[in-house]
Amino acid sequence: MANKPNDRMKRQDVPKEQKWDLTDLFKTREDWEKELKAVREDLPNVTKFKGDLGNSAKELLECLEAKEKLLERFNLVSMYANLRLSVDNTDTTRQKDASRVSEAQSSVNAELSFVETEIIGLPKDTIDKFIEEEEGLQPFKKFLKDLQDKKPHALSEETEETLAALGSLFSAPYTIYNRGKLSDMQFDPFIDKEGNEIPLSFALYAGKYISSPSKEVRRNSYESFNKTLKQYKHTFAATYATQVNHEVTTARLRNYESAEDMLLQEQQVTKEMYHNQLDVIQEELAPHMRRYADLKKRVLGLDSMTYADLKAPLDPDFKLETSYEEAAETVQEALEIMGSDYMDMIKTALSERWVDYADNVGKSTGAFCSSPYGAHPYVMMTWPDTMRGAFTLAHELGHAGHFYFAGKNQRMTNTRPSRYFIEAPSTMNEMLLGNHLLSNTKDKRTRRWVILQLLGTYYHNFVTHLLEGEFQRRVYNMVENGEPLTASVLSEQKAEALNKFWGDSVEIDEGASLVWMHQPHYYMGLYPYTYSAGLTVSTLVSRDILDEGKPAVERWLDVLKAGGTMEPLELIKKAGVDMSKPDPIREAVAHVGKLIDELEESYDE
Structure with a gap:
């Protein structure tokens, strides 16, 4: 039997240029940890409006803006932890950080669930009157309409809050599936035509x-x-x-x-x-x-x-360019038809490490793009050499x-x-x-x-x-x-x-x-x-x-x-x-x- 090829890289051994740069979200994990704590401490900036959303258009607007601002911050916190985990599901610190974020998400959702339930409970005429009175509510118009459409399916405020608090439990099947697939599953090598033993992973x-x-x-x-x-x-x-x-x-x-x-x-x-x-x-x-x-x-x-x-x-014998760098160049050429603004974004994404394309142990399979509001998108994929x-x-x-x-x-x-x-x-x-x-x-x-x-x-x-x-x-x-x-x-x-x-x-x-x-x-x-x-x-x-x-x-x-x-x-x-x-x-x-x-x-x- 021929020699066994090298094992897949550990995350710490991946060259910098093949990894995305998460410092655009948080410079260090310590900065992330401080913001996670700060977001939870700032929840009262929103919850102080509880019970008052039907009082005036002004209070409704202030509440919606405070909630949006808090969620913008929490979104960055959540994205950072989940992106770190997605490229190394074997790292226990990353697993713990993602779990902390998931628990925090449930807590935040429960604390803020009153916003939607109170709005759903308001008469449509009141919502329409508030939108007419307060110009600042115009950007929230579709959001408010969508909530009104849910009125026939809403439960009591206490029930909605309880369901929101159980969010991490309801997302457990997804977590268990990924943990089993990416952390526990081990595949036996297989033998190719020449008798080589080839390593196997989901990716x-x-x-x-x-x-x-x-x-x-x-x-x-x-x-x-x-x-x-x-x-x-x-x-x-x-x-x-x-x-x-x-x-x-x-x-x-x-x-x-x-x-x-x-x-x-x-x-x-x-x-x-x-x-x-x-x-x-x-x-x-x-x-x-x-x-x-x-x-x-x-x-x-x-x-x-x-x-x-x-x-x-x-046509297995026919090959075009296969390196990541060559393919990235071809993609840029193909998208030039989309105009200069679109192309500026594409060039920045490819030159400033928005893309993580390495293959390493513990990395999630497939490909995805995460786009945290207030930051730039991040793309994860595993370059397949084709x-x-x-x-x-x-x-x-x-x-x-x-x-x-x-x-x-x-x-x-x-x-x-x-x-x-x-x-x-x-x-x-x-x-x-x-x-x-x-x-x-x-x-x-x-x-x-x-x-x-x-x-x-x-x-x-x-x-x-x-x-x-x-x-x-x-x-x-x-x-x-x-x-x-x-x-x-x-x-x-x-x-x-x-x-x-x-x-x-x-x-x-x-x-x-x-x-x-x-x-x-x-x-x-x-x-x-x-x-x-x-x-x-x-x-x-x-x-x-x-x-x-x-x-x-x-x-x-x-x-x-x-x-x-x-x-x-x-x-x-x-x-x-x-x-x-x-x-x-x-x-x-x-x-x-x-x-x-x-x-x-x-x-x-």
């Missing part, structure tokens, strides 16, 4: 081995990966069941028809919009993706198309651009739009990157490679996350009907959803049925399906940007700057797309079909 599997050109690497890493998952399936099933049961119970207590109704109201999305995404894409995209799977099987000469092979590269990473980088910088501009143009209360829209600015950048690469090459093989990257984006959002959404829909319906969730039930439902989509094109084995264990998204409400909504929007708007240029760019930047001042349907219409109908979804799916058509033609010539 390495998802970011590298799953898309390896080597069949042996893909299938052997998949086998070792799932061997460990199986050992945790009963614990993770109980954890997830707790999450779903909590949401279903909460919905009943609040007099919603279902947990779905409760979670969709949060997103300000109709059931029709939700079901359109799940139903239209599954029905109309499945035939295209089956063709894609069949093409891979034929071109790669596979004996069978297993779930482990779905992300296999179609150009696919450029699309991940562009994606997360799309989130960064969104909240950078929202933060510059709105107060904190109005920065966050519905989650339904959140993935549109991120996937927009992937669309622009793909087009940039396509328009700068006449080489047939390069063009084919770029189409494959774009299909990777659609696979991620229209297949992986969309089928997570279908799985969630099944699970919520089961629990609403009193059916218990066990590991076998969850695996059975996941396998059914996968089989329905892929048909006979892909073998769905036991490992595929454990995909419900891969993502933390299940612990974040109805998040997964929104990826497909965002990509639907960005597919159509990116086409407008490429066709119209500056006018479409300016419309899009206005949408980003609007932050959370509009409901998602209205916000997306501002960009030129009407998501109340299934037509945009059909257009986006047809676009994927055309990409697969071109791919098939390139192999048939």
Whole structure:
């Protein structure tokens, strides 16, 4: 057997340039600790208004401004602890700091819960009168309206305060899932074709081995990966069941028809919009993706198309630039169409260490962007040594651009739009990157490679996350009907959803049925399906940007700057797309079909 390669780096050994710079939040951990204490001590600046919010418009405004200011500070405190933990989940100090923040969050939420409950309890006429009397309340207008919409589902002030105080317990399933996945799970090394023993982690599997050109690497890493998952399936099933049961119970207590109704109201999305995404894409995209799977099987000469092979590269010998630095340069070139203000932000992000891209022990899997109000965004990813990473980088910088501009143009209360829209600015950048690469090459093989990257984006959002959404829909319906969730039930439902989509094109084995264990998204409400909504929007708007240029760019930047001042349907219409109908979804799916058509033609010539 060949020599074992070096183990993954410990966090302290990661080169500075590969790590983000958290001193922009707090210079030292001691400074953070002082501010955590100070924020808690300053709670009376808000709680002194308790019981008085109906007295006058002036008092309501003063309370809302004091609460917002305190939450701005606490947000920075919370972000610092959680970002530190995300890059090293094995560090006990970081674990403790994140736990302290979580406990503080519950305490702060409980102390401040009176603000929302008192506002919800005020008559609508009183709210309207206050807004008319006090000009300073205008920026809070949507916030106040949204609270009034919750009136039918509000509980007593004492109950709301108790629920808020229990916040850290309600978020425990998410914490337990991540702690088990990132701190406890240990994966056996696997053997590659040459007999080398290769180390395995969640991040390495998802970011590298799953898309390896080597069949042996893909299938052997998949086998070792799932061997460990199986050992945790009963614990993770109980954890997830707790999450779903909590949401279903909460919905009943609040007099919603279902947990779905409760979670969709949060997103300000109709059931029709939700079901359109799940139903239209599954029905109309499945035939295209089956063709894609069949093409891979034929071109790669596979004996069978297993779930482990779905992300296999179609042209494994063809490589473009793969270093982080080169990819960052390409991303900048692709986004120049967005104008100078947007580009200044991108250049700053890449040169001033807003991005953490190292691979080290204990680092969270996947990628994300956190955007603390009053500071700049932070992007976490693990660089995979493939150009696919450029699309991940562009994606997360799309989130960064969104909240950078929202933060510059709105107060904190109005920065966050519905989650339904959140993935549109991120996937927009992937669309622009793909087009940039396509328009700068006449080489047939390069063009084919770029189409494959774009299909990777659609696979991620229209297949992986969309089928997570279908799985969630099944699970919520089961629990609403009193059916218990066990590991076998969850695996059975996941396998059914996968089989329905892929048909006979892909073998769905036991490992595929454990995909419900891969993502933390299940612990974040109805998040997964929104990826497909965002990509639907960005597919159509990116086409407008490429066709119209500056006018479409300016419309899009206005949408980003609007932050959370509009409901998602209205916000997306501002960009030129009407998501109340299934037509945009059909257009986006047809676009994927055309990409697969071109791919098939390139192999048939």
